[in-house]
Structures are given as structure tokens and as C-alpha cells.
Amino acid sequence: TQLLEQSPQFLSIQEGENLTVYCNSSSVFSSLQWYRQEPGEGPVLLVTVVTGGEVKKLKRLTFQFGDARKDSSLHITAAQPGDTGLYLCAGNYGGSQGNLIFGKGTKLSVKP
């Protein structure tokens, strides 16, 4: 069974701090995505990484895919209260398109 382990599970920080969320697996993924979910809403796609070693930036968010395509990280610089939410990583290991494997998520709270 392919699993994605996310850490930390919870994170509470002050506005302006930096943070990193990790997503690890023992399996190789053909692609990996990061989503953000707010209470009462569905997840919203932030980024997809495909190539080992790939780094993508989305404003203050930096996403990295491990060289072996088994792990990924999300780094947020100068966090803001609007960054609060549940961050989910999801991978496709080459199985059917819609069968994404999700990590359990990192619940981030950024206090003003």
C-alpha cells in the first residue's frame, strides 16, 4: 500500500514566521501535488511537481520534489493569517488517474 506521511500534523505560528511542511513516502510517485483546504470547502490545487529535484515557487510558497521522487516539501516564507488552512500532499504512483493517494494533512494556524 502506497502511503504518504505528512509532518508536522499541526503547526501554530505567529505572522511573519517561516515554516516547512514535509511529505514522505517509501514509494516513487510519477507526480505529486499540494492542495490547501479551508473549513467547509474542498481542497484547492496549489502546485504539481513532476521532475525529481524540481523546485516551484508560488509567491511566498516554495515547493520541492525530492530527487528520487519519494518526498516533497512546502516552505512558506513570512506566513500570513490568510495562509491558515489544511495543507495536503497527494501523489499519483502511476495507477489510474483519479486514484490519488493523500497524506493526512498539516493543519496550519497563523496568528496575527
Place this chain on the structure above:
Amino acid sequence: KAGVTQTPRYLIKTRGQQVTLSCSPISGHRSVSWYQQTPGQGLQFLFEYFSETQRNKGNFPGRFSGRQFSNSRSEMNVSTLELGDSALYLCATFRDSSNTEAFFGQGTRLTVV
């Protein structure tokens, strides 16, 4: 372009009843997947449909079923509801038959009492 629409948003059902949830994909999206989200297990894959055919099914009991119509709208049904079926049920649609970037609906919050 309208997003993925799930109805109803909230449902309260009694144990033993059955329920049907609906998902209307983004126009042009023919691939639909369903997920169950609970605090303990996170998001778990239920099933996937493309062009009215079930392509894959997750590890859920036979009480969970689904279907897709010719207009790509999808429904999922849960029969003989149990307390543990209380969850947020999410529908995701995809641009084409191979793209893995999911567009999610707001979900249906099912509470079984």
C-alpha cells in the same frame, strides 16, 4: 466557468437508511473521482469514473456504489448507513483522461445518527 457542484451540501440520515449524493463536473471534464474525508483517516479514494465506466474502486464495502451518466454527472450511493459513514464526501473532476490535477467540489457533509 462554473466549478464542480456537489449536492446536497449537508445531510443528516439515520442508521440503516440509504443516501445518494450528486456531483456535476466542470464543463468538459469527463473524469470524476469520489473521496471520503474523515478526521482520523484523511482523504480516502472511493471510486473513479470515465465515460460512464468505473475505472477503479477503493477499499470500501459494497454498500458504497456509484455511477456516471452520459453528461458526465456522477452519483454515489451508500446503503444501510452506519455511524462510521459520517464524513465529508468530496467529488473531484479532471481535465482529461490522463491529467492528475484534481478540481474538487465543496463536498457533502453526511452525518449519520
